[in-house]
Amino acid sequence: MSLIKCTQMNSRILLNMCKYDSPRFLTREYSYKTIKRPDPRTLKMPTPESAPNLIEIIKEKIRLNGPITVAEYMHIVTTNPTEGYYMKKEVIGEAGDFITSPEISQLFGEILGIWFYAETQKMCEAKPLQIVELGPGKATLLIDMLRVLNKIGYTSHDLSIHLVEISSTMQSIQANRLCVSHRPVEIDMPHNHEGETLSGIKVYWYNDLKKVPQNFSWYVAHEFFDVLPIHKFEKTEKGWRELLIDIDDTGKLLYRLSGNETQAVKMLIRPPLDSGDRTELEISARSLGVARQLAKRVDEYGGLALIADYGHEGEKGDTFRAFQKHQIVDPLETPGKSDLTADVDFSQLRIAASKNPGEENYALVVGPVKQKDFLEQCQGELRLQVLIDAAKKDEDKEKIKSAYEMLVDPNKMGERFKFMAFYPSTMASILAKYPPLGFSNLKP
Template structure:
């Protein structure tokens, strides 16, 4: 009994450890760097894209096409869109707004016409995804000025990941502009000569949620895609590997990849042997649809694409010519035709609380422009031209836009409307998408 009391007293005492057992601090105070003072590495010190790709393959194995596109397009120092202005006759490709002012003017009139079915459309946000050289917005603003939109009636919000392209756009659109603090939701802000405010963002999610016109012209075709082929063992992903000569090549995955398990779902794979799927494109389409459904506005997508009938469209352009996409990464524009059938699935309204959007189209560019009276606009411009040379150039530009062998059928248009507009669109069919001549 005495022993028990002795043990209880012993274990009730505070435990005194020898000084050599005293625990020292297990951490070191490190001052966090100020983001405002951080700078990009110099171009001279930056590794080449090929070195980056080689190292990733060495460490992690073959790349998906989506990973490859992401590296080539968005690398901060060596990415294709990060280094230079690539949209011009001297660059790798040219877009419809650069071909003729008619294109941007007609798109602006389409937005104005369809907005009149909703109300005044003021105040208005114009949001462009991938604004290129800013030419489309210049044409938009010219039309809106004639339609009596004042500087306080609208603002421009441009989604652009490339600081180089942001500067190109700002120099064309603004009387003054400046970079913004890293804590700001926008990277750059500016103002036109007339006083219209312009903001640049690197992500659509940062754009304010207000009534907006959303325009995505040749935007979806550059978003990274996963490529799949249907084999006797099921769907397998096309990967990019490196051979013994340090040259990139395609290979088929031996097993079903996580991307195949996650992305290939009915009805995407019906009666198809090849698939190209962009999770980023599907996410942005759904985001745009939700924005217009909840906050009001319109979405217009213009891109070259198809309705699910194509499987292998991944390619590259250099100096206006098609080149192999795995050669000289970073020197060519990587692109894939937009699968509009997938955008429709992602954006269409569904039963229940989340209705998302009414989806119209796709329709061929030729049909859309002609239904928007592009020929009438052409005749007006021709009457105001003095020289035969100017007239021939304008006719050639118009032909480029509508000729089925050129852009007329390859490029297509799709629109998103708020789900609440069902009855209105039944009474007043969407201009450009419905054939009103019948």
């Protein structure tokens, strides 16, 4: 239709409308209605009895939208508000599905506290100080670190605690162990819970690292990155393809390779990650983002970041698995009842966090080093002897010794677990003169 005809038609419509005196002909028959928005504070989660089964949620999503990525699957399984793995039960310890180093020996957390303090002395006094832990578990690591700081002379005026935790169940466990009092806060606050320790130290909980105040901080990420969602890729004759999760004719979950390049293939597989003769890759976009956040915070506002996790330096390609009652099980069986995890690729964290010449500065990255080497360089054996000497019973002495051996034994946790640290880029000359504790055989 020409512009002239369209204009003439609009003019006739306006003239016809003006023939009527009553305004009711100018009122739209269908219009928007004003509604009252519900108050978020009054909304409640469905009860476990009324919530849909997690496996049915996953299957329905696949039926509606097609196969899902492993990253989507991990996200649903771990964070579903009512049925997610970390949302509904205590999972750490002998009675849970796995056990962590802080739960094995108090020595682990004490050494980390000493490491942070010693390395901070190379730059400043570190008062006031924020301790930020990502995925604090049962808060055992933090409790052991605070014991060290109390001995050194830190008080409630010198530090505050900031915990990044998405699970209300784990948050409750942490609050009950750390605080003498704690409470939820208004929804418009950056944190969603707060409390105080017996000595008056303020404790705050967040659901995202981005909400934590940007101040001088010690950042701790122990067994945090291994549970972040990963994308899995395989190299075929047609190039890289993504491993997806689908359902078969019987309703059972299974893996399926994508026929074409997915968006994740286009966005994530870039040099040098796809270099060499690798035929399998696991990449966690979330891990890369968190690593960069930590590096930028350390570089811009000061502090240190320490990552401790089991992982590798790019030599592995298929590490996705599940743990239930300390045993490896099929990740696609009984979702929500087992711990989904993948080894951390420390080479990818280094790429995401490192300071690159000619580009925006992030941080100086050291490591990874094996847990055995880190603990021994931090005088773990000396601390072990102090604990043994303080024990009154031979049985207790043996338990302390056995726990330490589990941490450093190459066939147990000594080599599988590794440490990596982020320093401000301005500390290059200082670290050249005073090598990083625990990483003394490496250069930043």
